[in-house]
Amino acid sequence: MKNRTETALERKLAAFVALSADELGVLHKLHGNRRTFRAGTDLVYQGQRDQTVFILAKGWVSSYKLLATGTRQIVDFQIPGDFLGLRSILLHASDHGIEPITDVEVSEISAKELLDIFSENPRLASAVLWAASRDEAMVVEHLIDIGRRSAGERTAHLILELGARLTLVGKGSRAEFDCPLKQHHLADALGLSSIHVNRVLRRLREDGMMTFRNNRVTIDDYERLAAFADFDAAYLDHERPILR
């Protein structure tokens, strides 16, 4: 008997492993203990030593890394249902910072707690780790963006990817979606200067492909934009649960 809406996390994990009622119960308990953070105050700072994992319930965050030169690179954006800082469990200290872009709501879990739960619920562990593996596919796609696509192509590609991800969790459509990112977020994610991002966005708008303005993205000509960006959503797609 289903008496509440499925969380983004449940929907996400169910795509990888068919979870039992028990496992769902564990998940639900994990996902209690909510905290909120204001936009701009880091959940985790680079170099932090106490190992904590978060599950994002509401809002957007970015994972970034600061370089010695003072520049920063955003590795990925996360949206509700995503795990934050999972990899830091492997390391002595977090190798990257996590900054909320909007006000966010998260569940906090200590590393020890998570590992205990993983020991007792290996199937759940698999589901989470497979999901993490799919997230890696997105990082790979960013790598390709930055390595081999022009500024225009990679900007378009990132926007299309965000659109596809948001559509999957029911927060947007092919034609438009809300997007709290500033131009400097795009710049740090794309390895460009924000000034150049501005020019690129103008170009895309003037060419009638897409409009990024006032925290809203409008795709004016999806087909042309997707062709221009060489975008193929296959890497976001997944099969039915791989473990029954």
Next chain:
Amino acid sequence: MKNRTETALERKLAAFVALSADELGVLHKLHGNRRTFRAGTDLVYQGQRDQTVFILAKGWVSSYKLLATGTRQIVDFQIPGDFLGLRSILLHASDHGIEPITDVEVSEISAKELLDIFSENPRLASAVLWAASRDEAMVVEHLIDIGRRSAGERTAHLILELGARLTLVGKGSRAEFDCPLKQHHLADALGLSSIHVNRVLRRLREDGMMTFRNNRVTIDDYERLAAFADFDAAYLDHERPILR
């Protein structure tokens, strides 16, 4: 009673999960069934639909993605003990190609076989998936290289990372190691043209920091090179097994 040398894979997984004799036995069986591939003949081509996973026993391979424009981006290099194509299990078709750089020896495992073994040996599954997660840290570091480091810095950074990885598996030292990569491999990995890679290597050599020549890398001044590249091996490091 230990009557054979530990494989690179065993050493790698043991760093994440303390494996039982049974689990080691399963691993050993998985790692039978050897095949060889010649340098240049892809193990997996981009778009391939039958899902196979490989464990690399000997040699170097690169995972790359081809773009519509004909350029390619190498996502990562793999060395013995690494899994190849694990993520393709999640997708309908492989989203990247895998090309041997040297002649290689691998164990081939079908997706079905691997998933069955994972179901029966959840701890083993965890070990493998955690290892995959650590590999993601390297992709992240490449992303940062390409996004925010200059050509010289990122070249130096990649070389230092390769040196550190090889040292971990006992195939090199801080001062020098064998490296079968051509300049065009570096170029495709770093998002540069091979002509520019050539100039950058010359610069690094003339500055007395490192020499890349005749399939051999010599680090002439480790401290200065590491400072120049902003290199910190922490992301390659790991704790004692996280699961007992």
Next chain:
DNA sequence: CGCCTAGTTGAGGTAAGTCAATTCACGTGG
């Protein structure tokens, strides 16, 4: 009303790309 942040536009500089020769290292067959 003034302040603050984000966005916009222009001018000029530079890192890295492209095109085109040339050299080098190496096999291989005559």
Next chain:
DNA sequence: CCACGTGAATTGACTTACCTCAACTAGGCG
């Protein structure tokens, strides 16, 4: 032993995509 072929590395000349610096505009908001 030499002529030849082939793929990699090297170097030069020129082009360009993107960066930096600097100024200005547009909106929110106390």
